[in-house]
Amino acid sequence: MGYLCDFCGEQRSMVYCRSDAACLCLSCDRNVHSANALSKRHSRTLVCERCESQPAIVRCTEERVSLCHNCDLNGHGVSTCSSTHKRQTINCYSGCPSAVELSSIWSSIVQFPFADDTTCEEELGLMSITENSLTTCSCGGSESNTNHGSGLVETETENANVLVGSSSSLPELKSPTQNVSLQTATPVDALPSKICCPQAKEPLLFEDDGLYEDFDMDEVDLNLENYEELFGVTLNSSEDLLENGGIDSLFTKKEISREDSNCQDAVLAEGSSAQPANPQPACSAASADSMISSKTEPVLCFTPRQAHSNLSFSGLTGESTAYDHQDCGVSSMHLMGEPPWCHPGSENSQPSVSRSNAVMRYKEKKKNRKFEKRVRYASRKARADVRRRVKGRFVKAGDAYDYDPLSQTRSC
DNA sequence: TTAGCCCTATCTACCACAATATAGA
DNA sequence: CATCTATATTGTGGTAGATAGGGCT
Numbered sequence: 001m002g003y004l005c006d007f008c009g010e011q012r013s014m015v016y017c018r019s020d021a022a023c024l025c026l027s028c029d030r031n032v033h034s035a036n037a038l039s040k041r042h043s044r045t046l047v048c049e050r051c052e053s054q055p056a057i058v059r060c061t062e063e064r065v066s067l068c069h070n071c072d073l074n075g076h077g078v079s080t081c082s083s084t085h086k087r088q089t090i091n092c093y094s095g096c097p098s099a100v101e102l103s104s105i106w107s108s109i110v111q112f113p114f115a116d117d118t119t120c121e122e123e124l125g126l127m128s129i130t131e132n133s134l135t136t137c138s139c140g141g142s143e144s145n146t147n148h149g150s151g152l153v154e155t156e157t158e159n160a161n162v163l164v165g166s167s168s169s170l171p172e173l174k175s176p177t178q179n180v181s182l183q184t185a186t187p188v189d190a191l192p193s194k195i196c197c198p199q200a201k202e203p204l205l206f207e208d209d210g211l212y213e214d215f216d217m218d219e220v221d222l223n224l225e226n227y228e229e230l231f232g233v234t235l236n237s238s239e240d241l242l243e244n245g246g247i248d249s250l251f252t253k254k255e256i257s258r259e260d261s262n263c264q265d266a267v268l269a270e271g272s273s274a275q276p277a278n279p280q281p282a283c284s285a286a287s288a289d290s291m292i293s294s295k296t297e298p299v300l301c302f303t304p305r306q307a308h309s310n311l312s313f314s315g316l317t318g319e320s321t322a323y324d325h326q327d328c329g330v331s332s333m334h335l336m337g338e339p340p341w342c343h344p345g346s347e348n349s350q351p352s353v354s355r356s357n358a359v360m361r362y363k364e365k366k367k368n369r370k371f372e373k374r375v376r377y378a379s380r381k382a383r384a385d386v387r388r389r390v391k392g393r394f395v396k397a398g399d400a401y402d403y404d405p406l407s408q409t410r411s412c
Numbered sequence: 413t414t415a416g417c418c419c420t421a422t423c424t425a426c427c428a429c430a431a432t433a434t435a436g437a
Numbered sequence: 438c439a440t441c442t443a444t445a446t447t448g449t450g451g452t453a454g455a456t457a458g459g460g461c462t
Contacts, residue, residue, distance in 0.1 A: 377448060383430065384449035392452025393427035433446070
């Protein structure tokens with residue numbers, strides 16, 4: 001029995017969500033990620049069956065075990081006899097796939113207990129392509145259309161072919177030609193425009209849809225038309241950066257605040273910029289490490305404008321592996337090759353939708369981020385917890401203090 | 413409609429120092 | 438290449454002050 005689901009704490013965790021940095025059971029995965037259109041975009045994968053705390057990236061067909069990068073290295077290092085084991089790349093998915101879909105994706109890997117479940121059947125169109133998919137770059141033009149058209153796409157990895165979920169995460173952002181051949185999903189017209197198209201005022205669509213019960217419209221109580229005025233062009237990568245839970249996990253309180261405000265500025269700056277969204281993988285421009293700011297570092301957060309200028313970060317190049325992308329934590333949206341708002345065909349046709357989504361995602365991440373603080377060094381926290389202070393400031397050992405966390409007393 | 417004031421909420425800098433990272437011998 | 442030493446940098450929490458925004462007159 002592995003670790004328990006971070007959400008319910010009852011079921012065994014099977015899925016790792018990078019954005020939430022959480023291990024979830026299948027049930028909670030669907031519940032959590034069907035809450036709204038934003039959570040649907042979270043990139044998930046299987047949990048490493050060895051350490052049971054990291055996202056699995058490969059499946060060892062010999063040992064029949066899913067492994068994260070570290071466990072893969074440990075188990076299949078060049079010096080070990082297991083190094084010749086055949087391994088399959090485990091792909092990520094987003095959206096709200098049904099058990100049937102998951103079974104299709106990982107048919108050779110796991111058995112899913114909800115084979116007859118159809119709760120999210122209508123969301124099949126939201127299935128997202130994988131991070132290392134070689135054939136599904138929607139920005140690439142017509143060649144990708146066929147892949148997007150099918151519910152599934154076959155990607156060829158080094159050692160094996162794996163079926164992975166496909167199509168863009170947001171159906172309404174597909175170009176019309178991409179939608180025409182959807183096979184597994186509901187007809188294009190029936191796809192939930194409600195998800196990402198707030199302008200399409202169809203409240204009735206929400207009534208019977210429990211997926212949206214928890215959607216906090218107070219937080220996103222936007223006058224979208226005003227936001228359209230604010231954001232003159234489609235947003236690019238700043239929101240994708242915010243999307244990433246791994247980055248969040250590395251930020252301290254101060255950093256979170258700065259990153260928050262900076263990225264808000266970035267959003268607005270982008271909105272006022274006349275530059276078109278750059279479909280190039282801006283994700284490669286920033287790794288989680290590069291996003292860590294310091295008091296002395298002038299550049300705290302990279303902006304989309306910087307991304308446009310081909311600024312290079314962290315040595316992530318076009319030769320980066322899928323793992324590099326995974327590890328850097330940058331949103332899989334770009335990595336998957338289909339940033340919904342950078343699609344050449346969608347940029348003009350759905351600009352307000354893209355902007356609305358960007359705003360909503362920003363607000364959601366901001367909202368979530370404020371309630372979280374990660375302590376990177378427990379030892380330092382332990383020290384700070386017992387240090388005496390004067391007006392909140394640390395004082396030298398032996399000096400007079402007005403606050404002692406241990407005794408709650410004052411020396412003066 | 414605008415300006416000014418008040419109140420509340422949020423953000424930021426500050427402090428000491430052990431832990432950690434880096435450079436050089 | 439490994440080890441040691443010296444120096445530089447980082448991160449931690451509570452508080453005061455600054456700032457932003459809303460409501461009211």
